[in-house]
Amino acid sequence: MQYRRAYINGSSYFFTVVTEGRQKLFVNEMNVDILRQAFSHVMNKRPFVIDAAVILPDHIHCIWTLPPDDANFSIRWRLIKSRFTKHCDNKYKIKPNLSRIRKNEQAIWQHRYWEHLLHDELDFENHVNYIHYNPVKHGYVNKASNWKFSSIHRYIKQGVIPDNWGSLGVSFSDEIGNE
Numbered sequence: 001m002q003y004r005r006a007y008i009n010g011s012s013y014f015f016t017v018v019t020e021g022r023q024k025l026f027v028n029e030m031n032v033d034i035l036r037q038a039f040s041h042v043m044n045k046r047p048f049v050i051d052a053a054v055i056l057p058d059h060i061h062c063i064w065t066l067p068p069d070d071a072n073f074s075i076r077w078r079l080i081k082s083r084f085t086k087h088c089d090n091k092y093k094i095k096p097n098l099s100r101i102r103k104n105e106q107a108i109w110q111h112r113y114w115e116h117l118l119h120d121e122l123d124f125e126n127h128v129n130y131i132h133y134n135p136v137k138h139g140y141v142n143k144a145s146n147w148k149f150s151s152i153h154r155y156i157k158q159g160v161i162p163d164n165w166g167s168l169g170v171s172f173s174d175e176i177g178n179e
Contacts, residue, residue, distance in 0.1 A: 005074065005115060006115075006117040007071035007072065007073075008071050008117065009066065009067075009068060009069055009070055009071045010065070010066055010067060010068040010069070010070070010071075011065070011066060011071065011117055011118070012051065012063055012064065012065040012066075012117075012118040012124060013063065013064055013066075013073055013115050013116065013117055013118060014061070014062075014063050014115070014116040014118060014127040014130075014131075014177075015060070015061065015062050015063075015064065015073075015077070015113055015114065015115050015116075016059060016060070016061050016113060016114040016177070017059060017060045017062075017077065017081075017109065017110075017113040017114075018058065018059040018060075018109070018110045018113070019058045019059065019108065019109060019110065020107040020108055020109055020110055021107070022058040022059075023058060023108075024057035024058050025057070025058065025088065025108070026055050026056065026057050026058070026060075026149070027057045031084075031088050032055055032149055034084055034087045034088050035055065035060075035080075035084050037083075037087070038079075038080045038081075038083035038084040038087070039080055041079075041083055042076055042079045042080050042083065045079075046070075046072075046075065046076050046079070047067055048064045048065065048066050048067065048070075048073075048076060049064065049065040050062055050063070050064055050151070051063040051064065051065055051124075051128065051151075052127070052128040052131045052132065052151045052155075053131065053150070053151045054131050054132065054134050054135060054147065054149060054150040054151070054152075055149035055150075056134065056135060056138060056140070056149075057140075061130070061131045061134055061177070062131065063118065063124070063127055063128060063131065064076075073115065077113060081108070081109045084108070084109075085108045085109070088108065126172065126173070126176050127176060127177070128155075129166075129170060129172070130172055130176045130177045131150070131151070132144050132150060132151070132152040132155070132161075132165070132166065133166050133170045133172075134177075135147035135150065136166060136170075142167075143164065143166070143167050144165060144166040144167075145163050145164070145165065152165070
């Protein structure tokens, strides 16, 4: 199967990035800080905007908007994943599978990630909501704002959504987050 990605300058994308074998790397707050530092480092060299994000124990969801003259999110993800892998807590560097040993790779991240080009404001809003509700969906908290590692706190602070957003549940189309 040939994998195809849509690269459009200045666009906004929804991403899901998963740890290898669903390792719970981000229950360790030090690793969350290292991930944030990796993002910051890459953003300084190759700017982009993080419109929404959530860091869960074994995966990340986020929306990025790229600069008007740039569509290369792949290089950014490669740099973020590489920097995190280099600096993360060594106890999480599990033994790679045979194919990764041959390539001298660490088994920190799944090879691929999910990306979805956001088509319009409604698509953008639905994916922001999906991101913010994801800790509730997975049963980590009963209220989205109770999850520490989420951009929901920025949205609440800016008055975009109330603190109790999602406490009565949120429904999504089957296409949202599962494209």
